[in-house]
Amino acid sequence: MIFNQIKTTLFPVIKVISTVLIISAITWELGNIYATSVNYQIPDSLNPIFWIGRFALTSHFLEGIIAAVYAIQKNKKPISYGIYTFFIGTIGLIELFLEKDENLANVEIK
Template sequence: MVSAMGLELWNLYAQLTNSQVPETLTPVFWVERFAVTIHFVEGIIAAFYAPSRNKMPIQYGTYTFFVGTVGLLELFGKEDD
């Protein structure tokens, strides 16, 4: 996710400075944007369900945004009591 955010910042900087990003990277940007969107949705889901698992919503949503499905699997995994 950090690399994806770096790519997006580079693209934004290029647009603001009227520079050009190589057109060969267009498919990379589409995949990156798809991944960021999916991770964002996963983070929202984790933040919504975190209180039911005695977790802090913002903290767990942010964690899940960065690690993706792994965070949701940990959140909804079987609790060892």
């Protein structure tokens, strides 16, 4: 009961925040690559932000791979679930793991 309340109220907020932060981390990293390519020195005080962003991107990338592999087992589109989970994070995995197997639900027992 409590999980269902959290799922309906908190999950949408986390999805939006996660998507915004991942897009920001990607943009931040692309800006860093551009600055390096034009020999612009970024202040060292910003290094912790880069490392936090890199950690988030790496963990979301791994979650996306896990979701893609698990989506194959659920007969879902692995690329779609992988990209969705990359942007959403752990909540995408939770949704995929808790999703009932539709193929088994449609099997009629005689």
